[in-house]
Amino acid sequence: MKKIISIFAMGLLVYSCAKVPLTGRSALAVVSNEEIQPLVNEEYKKALSADKTLTATADGQKVVRVGKKMAAAVESFLISEGYQDLVDDFAWEFNLLESEQVNAWCMPGGKVAFYTGIMPITKDETGIAVVMGHEIAHAVASHARERMSNAMAINLGLTAFSTALGQNPTMMEQILLQSVGMGSELGMLSFSRKHELEADEMGLIFMAMAGYDPRQAPVFWERMSAAGGEAPPEFLSTHPGPNRRIERLNANMPKALEYYKQ
Template structure:
């Protein structure tokens, strides 16, 4: 009887602790709120900046800032018009360029974005930066890291919220957080699932479009990324990102909708 009640309580928590991703409409697990996860995110982001060579004062760095602010403003306006303002409550958008050969960019909860200089040649121009920026902003809007952390907490039986989890097992909770935002290399706790990556592609395509950037650049960017990674890309089942060919196919399928947004908002 006790076991049955425990299962029912567990299922009740899962059903109650669901949120909806804007635009895609997907239901996701969310047992913690932004008020809990954002302070951790901001601390971690600042720590990364302290330990890195930040080159945001360069021409490329200013390009990252300008594109980021333009997309964030357009997205905030879109969310407000569609009654999703609560999604970005507590967000403090920040965009930085870090000197590194890594071909990468990422976004922590609350809109804390970082590009590495290694990805800038593949971006080529402002629209290319917008492809990557839209994708990273989409991770923040879809609360993918919060979802990952919620999944990790449930998997480890930490159901009482973040503060309760820190009280029960602070070390484990901190590890779950770092893995959720992309720190840690275990295959079992990849930064984002491939489904989340594809969802970020979908939302990112729309986000760059409503900011007035041509979404037709997105497949072109992934063609360049594919050429850059040829021969060095790991098998897809060990990658946090779907293969470029799959992404390009999906982006082209979603292009008509994105172009509708673009044609309404192009400058």
């Protein structure tokens, strides 16, 4: 009986995979974006109410402007590549929140937040585009869904998402927040680093698609590294080191420049 269950579980995991646009990597997708979205919307509202929203300010409007420009370029690309279903899942929102945290994040469905603490390091709209491309890439690659699928497989076995949410809503909330880089626990650290490098690669191309110079991405990470001092900013705490990121970004630069039209 155990053998049959094991075979069934393996078959389910193989079946429940999705392909990441651009990179072509197979990703675990035990839960669907549709299942996750109600919880996402609830948590995004909580985040907006927890900190003062400064989206109407000059900096906030820069975040919105860059976000909309990049989202439009990315959606156009995805549609041309046959990912209309993925595009239909997006309901983009871009907000700037008042916080000293040097951080930004994106929830499934395109719910993006920047903190004011990261704005001095971005410096201008191109710097914002570096971070925005990275965050949009998380949404396009469905990294949060994959992380949640992985965490559920580890903690809850083959329990359905709706059942898990009903039985332990607090755990599911923590899994979601951790999946988008907001949780305090670092249990998925190594898993996260794989996603961060993939988001860097995709984000570099996305900013180029939107008309932002991708060659400024390594420059941004040099500034981020310098801002860290002895204690790295939160944006780096669960991420690969700046030197490794810069090396990978430069390696992917020729590909990104193919999409960059000055």
